[in-house]
Amino acid sequence: MKINFNDLSNQLIEATSIELAKSIKIQAIATPFAQAITTAYVQKGHGGQPILLMHGFDSSVLEFRRLLPLLAVKNETWAVDLLGFGFTERIENLALSPNTIKTHLHCFWEALIAQPVILVGASMGGAAAIDFTLTYPEVVQKLVLIDSAGFSAGFAMGKLMFPPFDRLATEFLRNPKVRNSISRAAYKNKNLASVDAQLCAALHLNMPGWNQALIAFTKSGGYTSFKDKLAQIEQPTLILWGEDDRILGIKDADKFQQAISDSKLVWIKDCGHVPHLEQPQIAAEYILRFCQSE
Numbered sequence: 001m002k003i004n005f006n007d008l009s010n011q012l013i014e015a016t017s018i019e020l021a022k023s024i025k026i027q028a029i030a031t032p033f034a035q036a037i038t039t040a041y042v043q044k045g046h047g048g049q050p051i052l053l054m055h056g057f058d059s060s061v062l063e064f065r066r067l068l069p070l071l072a073v074k075n076e077t078w079a080v081d082l083l084g085f086g087f088t089e090r091i092e093n094l095a096l097s098p099n100t101i102k103t104h105l106h107c108f109w110e111a112l113i114a115q116p117v118i119l120v121g122a123s124m125g126g127a128a129a130i131d132f133t134l135t136y137p138e139v140v141q142k143l144v145l146i147d148s149a150g151f152s153a154g155f156a157m158g159k160l161m162f163p164p165f166d167r168l169a170t171e172f173l174r175n176p177k178v179r180n181s182i183s184r185a186a187y188k189n190k191n192l193a194s195v196d197a198q199l200c201a202a203l204h205l206n207m208p209g210w211n212q213a214l215i216a217f218t219k220s221g222g223y224t225s226f227k228d229k230l231a232q233i234e235q236p237t238l239i240l241w242g243e244d245d246r247i248l249g250i251k252d253a254d255k256f257q258q259a260i261s262d263s264k265l266v267w268i269k270d271c272g273h274v275p276h277l278e279q280p281q282i283a284a285e286y287i288l289r290f291c292q293s294e
Helices: 004-008 016-023 068-072 098-112 124-135 167-172 174-184 196-199 211-217 251-259 280-292
Strands: 026-031 037-044 049-052 079-080 117-122 139-148 237-242 263-268
Touching: 004 016, 016 037, 016 068, 016 196, 026 098, 037 068, 037 098, 049 068, 049 124, 068 079, 068 280, 079 098, 098 124, 117 124, 117 280, 124 139, 139 263, 167 174, 167 211, 174 196, 237 251, 237 280, 251 263, 263 280
Parallel strands: 049 079, 049 117, 117 139, 139 237, 237 263
Antiparallel strands: 026 037, 037 079
16 A cells, blocks of 8 residues: 555645645554554654544544644654554455454554553544553553543444445545535534645545445444443543534533543633644643643
């Protein structure tokens, strides 16, 4: 698999998007699966505790185009495309599920970072971060959840993912009008659902096996509720939540805070589901302050 990220960057408009696209690297990561997996990631900055960013559903490292450079000013900062998503290689006949995602993620961490991290997960990436923290607690020093999935159970879409409806579902999700509608719903300020934002959310759709991987992940059941396990999280946890989240709503924010003993909830004003895109300066300030706190 060979991707020219300079060519991808030529399609983008905003400076932060272009810069991040040019910074994407790929690395063959050895895994316990049948083969090494060519994994897409970004790494910037030096010093401090490493920060590892995890994107949401059907997204990529480009989701952190505005946040990552701000964090990298003070901390070594990484973002990775999770297995089955973004620009990371899709392996044919690999049972894509939360278990294979966290196994691949641990292999990535072991190969390239290999020291405890501050793990940051947004939306579905928050659920993936919770799952990873529960399985590999020694790897995670602190946890940051941004408008996170993982408290309430997800939709049981897997039951509907059989031919021909599985293919129709992915083609529906590929539709530019549908993706633009989802993007607009994620922001309070609809002007931020720009042409550049739509491109960032869609460039990975041309990856080989995009639709098959999405179908396989959905059939696995995806991430369900961790509410009965959240009390096991001992790491200090920062919860950032947009006051106007129209994707996941706002009820789970308080529930996360109550369930995780060492946690702090911060509401982000004038913000929807994506504080890291809509209010990146504020989100970065809270995260960096949290990184430096004892």
